[in-house]
Amino acid sequence: MQKSELIGIISLLETPKKILITTHTNPDGDAIGSSLAMFGYLQKKGHTVSVMIPDPDPAFLHWMPFHSSILVFRDQQELCLASIEKAEVIFCLDYNGLGRVSDAEEPLRNARAIKILIDHHRNPAPDFNYMFSIIETSSTCELVYDFIAGCGDTGLIDKDIAACIYAGIITDTGSFSYSCNYEKTYLITADLYRKGIDGERIHRLVYDTYSEGRLRLLGFAISEKLVVLHEFHTAYIYLSKEDLDRFDYQVGDTEDIVNYGLSVAGINLAALFSERDGVIRVSLRSKGNFSVNDIAHKYFNGGGHVNAAGANSYLSLEETVRIFVEMLPDYKEKLTSVY
Ligand code: 5GP
Ligand code: MN
Secondary structure (H helix, E strand, C coil), X not given: CCHHHHHHHHHHCCCCCEEEEEECCCCCHHHHHHHHHHHHHHHHCCCXXXXXXXXXXXXXXXXXXXXXXXXXXXXXXXXXXXXXXXXXXXXXXXXXXXXXXXXXXHHHHHCCCEEEEEECCCCCCCCXXXXXXXXXXXXXXXXXXXXXXXXXXXXXXXXXXXXXXXXXXXXXXXXXCCCCCCHHHHHHHHHHHHCCCCHHHHHHHHHCCCCHHHHHHHHHHHHHCEEEEHHHCEEEEEECXXXXXXXXXXXXXXXXXXXXXXXXXXXXXXXXXXXXXXXXXXXXXXXXXXXXXXXXXXHHCCEECCCEEEEEECCCHHHHHHHHHHHHHHHHHHHHCCC
């Protein structure tokens, strides 16, 4: 964000405002963490703040401070529409265009409020009045920290706000294993510890609260549904609706499964295809300079980052996997020379 833009936002927020915080569909730790950190901060600044997510978030994020303030558009449409209508300022966190908010897209598009984007995805859409869009960062949570710091308010970051920011940083970096080659990420993390967070506890709350079904689904996916194509340095897992039903699938249970493909030596591209009601979720991950954002965009009309991207496919599970496997020869050279 340009300094002049930040000055514009600071002066906009000088008097108490009605603010709505929004994030993307299928919200993850960074989406919820950044939204709730911003909620805590803006409340301290004296604004009237609501948080709206398009659809429910997974249970392993429900421990977060301020979580009870969240409205779910899918389930509480009237309340959400009223918040959109009333809002003078709308923060758009962890997504790069209004096409990422599911059924909330139209009402948000038509909202009269000033829209402020804070995000780390490539190619932001021209849907916002102010844009704080930075790719080279761990997470939107880190950018929320930067934003608060830019407003001169790091003193207002307390233990609860810090816990939200930390949760987003660890979930978007796989606990500091990717998208984290930045000195600044660790300086910010150090400050979060200074604010009193218990990082070990947060890690347990996020990663050690699986249901038995989720753990068994992971085991099944790896032992029965993993295909490794060494020739193309690629591994993929495909899960049908019956597979998910068998393990009593709950929102969030397939999160992180895709990463296991990358843990095989020599594998540079990993994919997970999982069947939901009427849609196949495509999750892509890669190592080094191989961009899954390009593949998600070109073949599945999705997007994301260089090393983590996603999309929805409206073809069958078999057709979706076939498209993926058939494009691999075109990328063989790139997949062989990843650095
Ligand atoms: P995941 O595989 O965890 O669902 O998503 C990985 C990354 O890609 C996330 O940063 C997410 O925001 C982005 N992403 C996931 N699905 C989509 C999609 O349908 N469209 C776009 N543009 N980005 C997506
Ligand atoms: Mn993110």
